[in-house]
Amino acid sequence: MRISDADQSILASMGPESIRNVVAESSVAVFKLLEVATFLNGRECKYLRERDEARANAKDFGERLSVVEKDLSSETKALKESQGKVAQLEKDLQDAKDEEGKLKERLDELEEKLSSMTLTPTSDEEEKKVDPAGTYASFSRAGLISKIYEVGDLQLELEVGSSSFRNALAQLQILNPGVQLVTEGLDEMKEVRDGQIASPISTKKKFNLVFNL
Known part of the structure; x- marks a missing residue:
């Protein structure tokens, strides 16, 4: 500088x-x-x-x-x-x-x-179980009720017949006091068939017959 x-x-x-x-x-x-x-x-x-x-x-x-x-x-x-x-x-x-x-x-x-x-x-x-044969399987309600009434009438007839049988037997014994009536084998539920006293058709078979009518 x-x-x-x-x-x-x-x-x-x-x-x-x-x-x-x-x-x-x-x-x-x-x-x-x-x-x-x-x-x-x-x-x-x-x-x-x-x-x-x-x-x-x-x-x-x-x-x-x-x-x-x-x-x-x-x-x-x-x-x-x-x-x-x-x-x-x-x-x-x-x-x-x-x-x-x-x-x-x-x-x-x-x-x-x-x-x-x-x-x-x-x-x-x-x-x-009730109807093994199927008898009433095809019945209508009205038909079944009708058959039940018929069976009831049949049962009533059996009871009336049994009462009449006992009454007739009692009258025979009174009317024949000296006669020894043989009553062995006699049964109100039996019937005379072919000249012999035989057991009647079973109630079940009768019911089936009624239903089959």
Whole structure:
């Protein structure tokens, strides 16, 4: 750096003491300038370092943000899929409940039909026990009632006949006090058939004859 002509003239006119003072003042100014430059340089370096650190942190944060965004996207997709699966499962559950209700109704219907089917054979078995020959199986209700009345009349006739027989026997014994009447083999329920005392046709056969009329 070149000193101007004016400064050279001033320095040339100055004595040694004045020059020392100027040099001292200039040195102080130079040192202050160096201090200011050092301070500013240090501050700039600090700013540069902080800037570099901020850039590094920003880069790291950006990378982490990308990872978080990627994870968030994956979780959002998984959540939507889970919600879809939950909705489908709820629908399947409701369908299963509806199907269960239909099956229960069908089961009740089948059990009712089965119950009605099992009652019929029981009734048939009872009828076979009462009427093994099937004599009155084809009778109508009115016809069956009519036959029951006929059987009742026949039973009444048998009772009347038995009473008449006992009455006639008692009268014969009174009218023939000296005669020993043979009563062995005599039975009010027997009848004379082909010149012999024989057992009558069984009541069951008579009932069958009545029903077959």
